[in-house]
Amino acid sequence: MSDQPPYTWWPAGLRRAGAALGVLGVQWYNAARTNIGATATSTVFEPFVTTALAGAAYARPFVRFAGTGTWTLGRAHFAVGDRSAELLAGASPPGEGTYGYTVTRYTNEAHKGNGLYRDLTLELVEVTNAAG
Template sequence: MPGAMREIIDGAASFDRSPDLGVSEFRALDGGVTTWAPPVQPRRLKLQWASMELGDVDHLDRLARRLDAPGPVAVVDPLSRNLLSGAQGAGLGATAKWSVSGSDIILYGGDIGPHVPVTVSVESLHVDGADLYWNHPSWPGFPVTPGMELTWWAYGLMQSTAAISAHRLEWITPTGTVLGTSASPGNGPMVEYVPLFTGFVRPALRFSARGMWDMGASVLAMGNKRPELNTAAQPPAGEGCPSYSITGYSHEASPGDGRYRDIGLELVEVTR
């Protein structure tokens, strides 16, 4: 659960994270073909471990049986190169994916259509500047665990020569209380370790001057991606960090060595 996530030490033998396209095909008697696809294609995760330590199995078992909370659960995908969603990572679509400090910043364009670029207009400044936040669709921020290394970079606004005084990461407890904020001056990627007692992180920018710029691409990723991003022409596309519901769970006990065998876990993205 968010705020109580656990790293599974044993590597998965298989890891399928294909989206559920849900496409149906209809064939008419005259040979014509009609296809239908749902407007939302949720991601499904299917993981299989050959063996696992008892403590990790107990953690998955409690989640699967919803002993502590009804869900949904958080999964930080170890293969994800950008925890932001596709549209958010590209600076497109509805402006609800961002929030601003007061009336200092106005976002334009994104609510016209899903592929319309978002424009950031800094209208005024407080003494410390104006802040723009990247929101998670389900939680107060993106789920993290203490000690995790993160890279944050608003690449598109940097390319637009926006007046950025600092990249910022706001640390939030599992109950939603803000612990504090780390800041990195300049336009380059910011790399930080998650502090103790943190359950979520919310990336942000602070502007130091008025102006209007294209939002463009941004990336929030696990690990130190600074060298990769500094040399890349474009940050990786957003893959998202959605909330999931557990739809399947299985394991076989091996009492002889205290481990479990053939652990299977299936999850589906919770859509809204």
């Protein structure tokens, strides 16, 4: 992901649901799936725009909550490019209405270091022609 444009992370559904957001961030991994660091912000009232760390091949957007509660997840957007103005104006995220995706890998495991949390991972592949 080096020399790539910025990335925008925005959990719009959680914001609309009134979730107690404390931090928005992106965890970065290299091609061997080793954690190489994170970029994050405590400015949670607008989309988080960041760039990939050097050597990054995978990204995992995340939210840290500043309080407890139950909230509806709703829509969340992780997109290439600075989409903050469009998303704040209510635009649909890039890719909305395009081809579907299929899940090629799924994990659901306890978060390392804190069993109270779960890490859910989906690897997706865009389906452009199901007919073959």
